[in-house]
Amino acid sequence: MSAVIAHLRSRREAHLEQLAAYLRLPSISTLNLGLKEAADHLAGLMREAGVEARILPTKGHPVVYGEAGGPAGAPVLLVYGHYDVQPAEMAEGWASPPFEPQVREGRLYARGAGDNKGQHFAQLKAVEAFKATGTPLPVTVKFLIEGEEEMGSTHLREFVVANRDLLKADIACSSDGSLHPSRRPTLALGCRGLLYVELIAQGAGKDLHSGSYGGAVESPFWRLMRAVQALRGPDGRVRVPGFYGAVRPLGRADREALAGIPDPASELRAALGEGAERIGEAATFYARTQTEPNLNICGFQGGYSGEGMKTVIPGAVRAKVDFRLVVDQDPHKLFEDVRAFLAREGFGDIEVRKLATFEPSKTPADHPLIQKVIRAIGWEGQKPVVYPNFGGSVPDTVFTKDLGVPSVWLPLANADSNSHAPDENLRLDVFHMGCELAARVMEGLGR
Amino acid sequence: MSAVIAHLRSRREAHLEQLAAYLRLPSISTLNLGLKEAADHLAGLMREAGVEARILPTKGHPVVYGEAGGPAGAPVLLVYGHYDVQPAEMAEGWASPPFEPQVREGRLYARGAGDNKGQHFAQLKAVEAFKATGTPLPVTVKFLIEGEEEMGSTHLREFVVANRDLLKADIACSSDGSLHPSRRPTLALGCRGLLYVELIAQGAGKDLHSGSYGGAVESPFWRLMRAVQALRGPDGRVRVPGFYGAVRPLGRADREALAGIPDPASELRAALGEGAERIGEAATFYARTQTEPNLNICGFQGGYSGEGMKTVIPGAVRAKVDFRLVVDQDPHKLFEDVRAFLAREGFGDIEVRKLATFEPSKTPADHPLIQKVIRAIGWEGQKPVVYPNFGGSVPDTVFTKDLGVPSVWLPLANADSNSHAPDENLRLDVFHMGCELAARVMEGLGR
Numbered sequence: 001m002s003a004v005i006a007h008l009r010s011r012r013e014a015h016l017e018q019l020a021a022y023l024r025l026p027s028i029s030t031l032n033l034g035l036k037e038a039a040d041h042l043a044g045l046m047r048e049a050g051v052e053a054r055i056l057p058t059k060g061h062p063v064v065y066g067e068a069g070g071p072a073g074a075p076v077l078l079v080y081g082h083y084d085v086q087p088a089e090m091a092e093g094w095a096s097p098p099f100e101p102q103v104r105e106g107r108l109y110a111r112g113a114g115d116n117k118g119q120h121f122a123q124l125k126a127v128e129a130f131k132a133t134g135t136p137l138p139v140t141v142k143f144l145i146e147g148e149e150e151m152g153s154t155h156l157r158e159f160v161v162a163n164r165d166l167l168k169a170d171i172a173c174s175s176d177g178s179l180h181p182s183r184r185p186t187l188a189l190g191c192r193g194l195l196y197v198e199l200i201a202q203g204a205g206k207d208l209h210s211g212s213y214g215g216a217v218e219s220p221f222w223r224l225m226r227a228v229q230a231l232r233g234p235d236g237r238v239r240v241p242g243f244y245g246a247v248r249p250l251g252r253a254d255r256e257a258l259a260g261i262p263d264p265a266s267e268l269r270a271a272l273g274e275g276a277e278r279i280g281e282a283a284t285f286y287a288r289t290q291t292e293p294n295l296n297i298c299g300f301q302g303g304y305s306g307e308g309m310k311t312v313i314p315g316a317v318r319a320k321v322d323f324r325l326v327v328d329q330d331p332h333k334l335f336e337d338v339r340a341f342l343a344r345e346g347f348g349d350i351e352v353r354k355l356a357t358f359e360p361s362k363t364p365a366d367h368p369l370i371q372k373v374i375r376a377i378g379w380e381g382q383k384p385v386v387y388p389n390f391g392g393s394v395p396d397t398v399f400t401k402d403l404g405v406p407s408v409w410l411p412l413a414n415a416d417s418n419s420h421a422p423d424e425n426l427r428l429d430v431f432h433m434g435c436e437l438a439a440r441v442m443e444g445l446g447r
Numbered sequence: 448m449s450a451v452i453a454h455l456r457s458r459r460e461a462h463l464e465q466l467a468a469y470l471r472l473p474s475i476s477t478l479n480l481g482l483k484e485a486a487d488h489l490a491g492l493m494r495e496a497g498v499e500a501r502i503l504p505t506k507g508h509p510v511v512y513g514e515a516g517g518p519a520g521a522p523v524l525l526v527y528g529h530y531d532v533q534p535a536e537m538a539e540g541w542a543s544p545p546f547e548p549q550v551r552e553g554r555l556y557a558r559g560a561g562d563n564k565g566q567h568f569a570q571l572k573a574v575e576a577f578k579a580t581g582t583p584l585p586v587t588v589k590f591l592i593e594g595e596e597e598m599g600s601t602h603l604r605e606f607v608v609a610n611r612d613l614l615k616a617d618i619a620c621s622s623d624g625s626l627h628p629s630r631r632p633t634l635a636l637g638c639r640g641l642l643y644v645e646l647i648a649q650g651a652g653k654d655l656h657s658g659s660y661g662g663a664v665e666s667p668f669w670r671l672m673r674a675v676q677a678l679r680g681p682d683g684r685v686r687v688p689g690f691y692g693a694v695r696p697l698g699r700a701d702r703e704a705l706a707g708i709p710d711p712a713s714e715l716r717a718a719l720g721e722g723a724e725r726i727g728e729a730a731t732f733y734a735r736t737q738t739e740p741n742l743n744i745c746g747f748q749g750g751y752s753g754e755g756m757k758t759v760i761p762g763a764v765r766a767k768v769d770f771r772l773v774v775d776q777d778p779h780k781l782f783e784d785v786r787a788f789l790a791r792e793g794f795g796d797i798e799v800r801k802l803a804t805f806e807p808s809k810t811p812a813d814h815p816l817i818q819k820v821i822r823a824i825g826w827e828g829q830k831p832v833v834y835p836n837f838g839g840s841v842p843d844t845v846f847t848k849d850l851g852v853p854s855v856w857l858p859l860a861n862a863d864s865n866s867h868a869p870d871e872n873l874r875l876d877v878f879h880m881g882c883e884l885a886a887r888v889m890e891g892l893g894r
Contacts, residue, residue: 211839
């Protein structure tokens with residue numbers, strides 16, 4: 001194993017150059033741009049690393065599948081990632097062109113650096129290091145790198161279900177999301193689910209001038225506000241009956257993990273800087289965002305929502321709200337519950353539309369393979385940070401439900417990597433640590 | 448007078464061509480486009496009509512001032528209009544280019560046809576008809592045609608106050624707005640005022656991902672909704688103390704005028720078609736929109752308000768609301784009252800910004816000169832429709848307050864003229880009627 005780590009350290013410059021070449025490809029799934037080129041490139045990188053690679057079709061953008069065999073009887077590790085990236089334009093405020101990678105002050109700046117090319121690239125380099133040094137790969141590694149994550153992993157579940165045998169594994173260890181702000185090795189054991197709905201209140205059907213019609217025609221926002229407020233009590237709790245009944249109590253391992261997360265204010269400070277404490281309660285940050293459900297108002301649509309003023313009675317208006325869910329809340333059942341609840345509360349005139357769902361997912365922290373991963377990634381004497389959950393929603397149920405294996409997320413990007421935003425970046429120290437962490441996980445699982 | 452009417456009828460084709468030439472000029476004040484050309488053109492039209500014309504500077508776009516003298520001692524009539532128009536682009540859904548006037552099925556289609564070039568052009572043609580037929584002009588007519596109405600009449604009051612002597616008159620008879628849907632000659636004797644405010648609720652100061660922060664950081668929309676709702680009771684009445692105390696009771700003449708407006712459902716039907724009754728109470732339409740104040744929600748700003756979905760906790764959010772006011776409600780006082788009220792109700796954290804004000808204005812229906820105008824415009828045996836007020840806001844207080852004269856609005860565009868919208872048009876029968884109505888008013892005032 002020390003040869004593997006030594007190899008990874010000796011190749012840092014070369015890895016950075018290879019990653020930069022991969023980041024130069026603008027593979028933007030929502031614009032259907034450059035997906036084939038990036039998939040071909042990634043398959044080439046896999047082959048160079050000693051991984052058998054295939055590009056497999058889906059009903060959308062293809063999956064790049066790779067496999068590197070370990071000893072007979074060794075555990076099978078499934079690694080997930082995505083080669084598609086968010087759109088990016090200089091005009092959004094980038095300091096350097098998003099598809100011309102540039103290193104500044106210890107960070108590699110490019111769209112996709114953190115989300116997600118840099119992360120699965122690190123996993124791939126770990127396999128390569130075993131191969132290059134003649135060290136027997138301790139596990140069989142399977143790579144499932146999709147091209148549609150940034151558009152909602154549209155065909156991922158269908159692909160996984162149709163390829164159950166190919167993807168058969170003992171554990172999934174995916175890399176996405178970001179490290180704890182302390183940059184200690186971080187694991188997450190699930191994700192919150194999502195139900196995104198629109199509530200629609202009809203008015204006159206077309207926008208009217210508030211001078212000519214105000215007083216005779218009512219802004220439908222008055223009614224919409226009442227409907228939105230009916231969903232939540234003054235204590236902030238969701239009022240839909242049964243909503244909390246499905247929430248599974250936290251196990252002891254998760255409670256301990258939560259208690260062990262260092263510096264709970266750091267995530268708020270990383271996002272908000274000074275004044276973070278004004279906004280949210282720091283001590284409970286991780287418990288609230290990872291293990292509790294929530295109802296949020298993303299915005300309202302209709303009438304006038306630009307700068308300045310326009311006098312208008314909106315013809316129809318929409319509220320955009322998202323529920324974040326934890327196990328075992330079912331977004332599809334909740335959607336029906338929300339409709340029924342609003343109708344019973346006298347809001348039968350409010351149309352409710354389901355725009356997106358994501359199922360919550362959870363792997364128990366005390367699963368033996370998870371314990372192996374946790375032990376494997378101790379780094380320079382520090383205990384890893386274990387998140388019971390990602391607060392956000394990732395396609396984790398394809399592992400925990402469709403493939404029926406424990407799933408751990410090993411984020412390999414810094415917390416301030418600006419994913420989905422201008423100046424996306426990957427800290428070089430985090431990138432190099434990521435390659436080594438991935439190798440340690442492979443070694444630890446095979447032990 | 449019959450010579451004047453006969454002249455106007457004989458010149459219908461020529462007037463239409465002249466108006467089309469005027470409409471070809473895209474004089475868009477908010478884009479600072481073509482104002483000088485349109486002002487010069489209008490001054491030329493005035494001179495052709497026998498009116499002394501001058502282009503007078505303001506701190507913004509100039510005023511075109513015209514004067515045609517009547518007999519010594521005759522009343523002085525001030526006519527207001529505006530030569531600037533709203534922006535217009537084919538892509539908004541025009542059937543023909545907005546600045547290439549086209550006649551189809553008895554209507555002249557062009558931006559500005561109804562709002563407002565066609566309307567003050569009709570007034571000008573009336574003066575021309577007296578001059579051309581050698582009929583003594585029964586009144587002195589002064590034209591005040593501004594170039595900034597579509598950007599809020601920014602410098603009109605300042606101009607009027609600075610030119611009080613020049614503009615000295617006995618009555619103002621302005622043409623803007625639209626006829627009753629029956630197309631009977633219509634008068635309005637004032638307008639509602641406006642207070643447009645933004646209520647701003649601060650959140651984290653920047654948008655956050657609802658997955659990572661939902662539960663720890665609260666959407667400021669929850670608080671903003673409560674602040675907006677505090678302004679209005681469940682009965683729809685504004686809760687700001689003193690709001691209704693300033694409302695002047697309707698006089699007998701106005702109450703009779705309201706009762707005499709035919710077919711009160713027609714305005715709702717014109718706007719909404721079938722199902723209009725579902726939306727608003729038809730019988731009280733004119734009373735509510737002309738003589739009662741109102742609070743409307745135009746829209747919300749912040750977070751995500753586009754099509755589809757984005758999961759975001761907004762960093763700050765705004766509600767855009769407009770109060771429509773009647774005499775003697777003072778928008779500036781109301782603004783202070785709203786601030787104080789919200790603070791007292793526990794919403795001191797909500798910032799309140801004044802984006803625009805318009806003062807309500809009113810001329811009594813029983814003023815002798817107004818009665819002369821009403822008598823003058825009987826048309827083909829029909830009584831005119833008298834609106835106590837426009838529901839919308841026009842710069843009427845420059846006449847009623849700054850110049851201290853009675854003011855009547857004589858709209859000369861059809862109710863379905865699509866002002867501010869694609870396919871703006873002026874019915875030819877309304878245009879020709881408008882020229883004659885303007886002449887009748889001049890004759891009636893001079894009698």
